[in-house]
Structures are given as structure tokens and as C-alpha cells.
Amino acid sequence: MAAKKKPSDDNNKLVAENRKARYNYAVEDTMEAGLALTGTEVKSLRAGQANIAESYASPEDGEMWLINSAIQPYPQARHFNHEERRKRKILLKRREIERLKQARDRQGMTIVPLKLYFNDRGIAKLLIGLAKGKNVADKRQTEKKRDWGREKARLLRDKG
DSSP: OOOOOOOOTTTSEEEEEOHHHHHHEEEEEEEEEEEOOOHHHHHHHHTTOEEOTTOEEEEETTEEEEESOEEOOOGGGGGGOOOTTOOEEEEOOHHHHHHHHHHHHHHOOEEEEEEEEEOTTSOEEEEEEEEEEOOHHHHHHHHHHHHHHHHHHHHHHHHO
């Protein structure tokens, strides 16, 4: 049996990242999910035309939906284009949807999209996180840690 190839960084092309999510939320668990997209949406994603910064995931009628994500219209499609901010179905197993729904209902957690990317096989994937909202003090603490890490790196670089 042939050895499995390591995935190269070229194939895992990051399309959009929700960088503010890690600042506003304490992400406790992540999972990879597929997305039901139209052809023009995939072409726009390959061109890097997406934004998931203000979006969220919501379970409705036993299905998971990505709401308020923006994928720009594909210019060459003309009148066959897609709606920019339509609800997009997140492809998860029923058990995973139930687990996320229970965590949201019982523990007051939020389901936030973290990254939108293409995997090794060229399929669009969404990394979603199960998160709790941070309060102002937690955000300040995160900022202090980040600033101290930068300062420490600067000191080590200058002395070393």
C-alpha cells in the first residue's frame, strides 16, 4: 500500500476567515462541514470573493444554515448569478446537528463560522466553532496576553 501524501499548503486555500470570532468568543470545539453551493458561488470563492465576518450558523427544521455570509456575484455569470447574502445549507450529519443544537439551547453557546477554505480535494469546507461569548474583562485579558507575547518576542529578538 502506498504511503499517504502530506497535504500541501497550496491545496488548502483559505478563502475567508472570521478573525474577530476568536476575539469576541471563547471557542470550545470546532468541526469541519461542507456547504451546499451553486456553480457561480464556487467560482466566486475560487476568486477569493467571500466574507463570513458577520455571519452565524443556525439550526432550523433539523438542518443547519449559514446566515448572513456574503459571496460576491461572479461577474462573468451575468443574469445566471446567485444572491449575495442568501441562506446556505451547512452539510452535517444529523447527530452533529443535534449536538450543536443542544449546546446552543442548553448552555447558551453560539455557533460561529471560523474559516471558509478548499480542502485537498478542492471541495469548499467551512470550519465552524461552538463558542461562548466573552465579556469585556475576558477581551481585555486576551489583549494583554497578545501584547505581552509581542513584547516578549521583541525583547528576545533584540537581545538574541
